[in-house]
Amino acid sequence: MNNIAVIGAGSWGTALSIVLADNDYNVNLWARRAEQVNEINQQQTNSKYLPNITLSKNIKAFTDLSNALENTEVVVLVVPTKAIRETVKQMIDVLSQPVTVIHASKGIEPGSHKRISEMIVEEFSETNLLRDVVVLSGPSHAEEVSLRQPTTVTVSSEQKAASELAQDLFINKHFRVYTNSDLVGVEIGGALKNSIALVCGLTTGLGLGDNTKAAIMTRGLAEIARVGVKLGANPLTFAGLSGLGDMIVTCTSIHSRNFRAGKMLGEGKSLDEVLESMGMVVEGIRTTKAAHELASKLDVDMPIINALYAVLFEGLHPKDATEKLMGRVKKHEVEELSMKFLK
Numbered sequence: 001m002n003n004i005a006v007i008g009a010g011s012w013g014t015a016l017s018i019v020l021a022d023n024d025y026n027v028n029l030w031a032r033r034a035e036q037v038n039e040i041n042q043q044q045t046n047s048k049y050l051p052n053i054t055l056s057k058n059i060k061a062f063t064d065l066s067n068a069l070e071n072t073e074v075v076v077l078v079v080p081t082k083a084i085r086e087t088v089k090q091m092i093d094v095l096s097q098p099v100t101v102i103h104a105s106k107g108i109e110p111g112s113h114k115r116i117s118e119m120i121v122e123e124f125s126e127t128n129l130l131r132d133v134v135v136l137s138g139p140s141h142a143e144e145v146s147l148r149q150p151t152t153v154t155v156s157s158e159q160k161a162a163s164e165l166a167q168d169l170f171i172n173k174h175f176r177v178y179t180n181s182d183l184v185g186v187e188i189g190g191a192l193k194n195s196i197a198l199v200c201g202l203t204t205g206l207g208l209g210d211n212t213k214a215a216i217m218t219r220g221l222a223e224i225a226r227v228g229v230k231l232g233a234n235p236l237t238f239a240g241l242s243g244l245g246d247m248i249v250t251c252t253s254i255h256s257r258n259f260r261a262g263k264m265l266g267e268g269k270s271l272d273e274v275l276e277s278m279g280m281v282v283e284g285i286r287t288t289k290a291a292h293e294l295a296s297k298l299d300v301d302m303p304i305i306n307a308l309y310a311v312l313f314e315g316l317h318p319k320d321a322t323e324k325l326m327g328r329v330k331k332h333e334v335e336e337l338s339m340k341f342l343k
């Protein structure tokens with residue numbers, strides 16, 4: 001198998017294409033806009049998403065999905081969470097062979113509270129076109145992966161062989177890939193850290209410092225672990241690359257769109273102004289809706305996520321949200337967590 005389709009030519013789809021091309025695969029990269037496809041094929045650049053990076057000639061771009069999916073057994077799906085279902089539907093319309101789908105998106109669907117692998121399986125359910133579904137997640141900003149800086153990620157699937165296949169496809173001397181059998185934990189950690197990065201950005205925008213950021217990251221991870229364990233995740237996954245690792249990178253990196261969006265909100269910009277100026281997906285906004293609903297449905301204590309929801313969608317001022325969080329009733333730290341895990 002030499003052809004791999006990468007569906008979604010934003011920053012992350014393009015960076016993953018670079019890894020696969022470095023590993024000698026022919027990459028069929030699908031993008032929606034013809035000018036972007038022409039730029040990739042003629043100039044070997046994708047300047048809106050990864051400026052100053054030259055792409056390998058092994059990466060060929062297509063606007064036609066059926067051309068991109070031709071002769072491929074593996075599809076790497078990297079569109080924003082809100083586009084997962086419609087993109088999978090379009091893939092099903094043109095696929096003539098079963099495929100393994102490796103998704104690398106991070107989010108949860110509001111309303112259904114489905115993880116991305118669940119949405120993919122649901123959309124394929126009436127067909128015999130899905131072999132396996134795998135998630136690839138971890139601390140990995142596209143900007144640094146495209147510069148071949150040392151990066152580590154996790155792949156997870158309900159099928160061990162499928163996660164090992166994904167590991168073999170992507171691993172190289174710059175990009176180290178671990179397997180983890182906890183699909184729920186890997187997807188939940190990757191999705192919810194985006195909300196926590198928005199909060200870290202918000203407090204930074206308010207002029208607060210590193211103590212506050214460390215508090216949000218640590219207590220945010222406790223919230224993620226609580227809801228993840230209720231959904232069946234292994235608590236140890238949250239101490240790994242797709243949990244703590246991704247929390248650190250997203251809450252501290254200048255590359256994080258979620259952190260940058262939160263910072264602008266903290267500085268007083270409106271949500272609409274922020275989203276307009278980003279021009280790239282800020283997954284944490286939509287995922288916060290889903291997480292807020294999940295917390296209430298599963299009766300899980302998620303004070304930081306709920307405060308963020310109130311700031312984003314109910315007009316609560318971030319300063320009032322901070323005061324509210326700090327004025328909560330006294331709690332134990334470790335006992336509280338371990339009790340929940342043991343339940």
Ligand SMILES: NC(=O)C1=CN([C@@H]2O[C@H](COP(=O)(O)OP(=O)(O)OC[C@H]3O[C@@H](n4cnc5c(N)ncnc54)[C@H](O)[C@@H]3O)[C@@H](O)[C@H]2O)C=CC1
Pocket residue numbers: 008009010011012013031032049078079080081082083087104105106107140141142143279280281283
């Ligand atoms: N950028 C990064 O460093 C990383 C991103 N991710 C995740 O990867 C996913 C994609 O993110 P990026 O590539 O960064 O986003 P991006 O904003 O750079 O690009 C998004 C791409 O999706 C396309 N798109 C937007 N709406 C679409 C639709 N309705 N149908 C089909 N395509 C559509 C856009 O044209 C664009 O090519 C997100 O879930 C993100 O959380 C995960 C790890 C790292």
Ligand SMILES: O=C(CO)COP(=O)(O)O
Pocket residue numbers: 106138139140141194197246249250255256257258259281282283
């Ligand atoms: O998931 C990411 C890095 O691992 C990307 O985070 P942002 O979407 O906030 O840039």
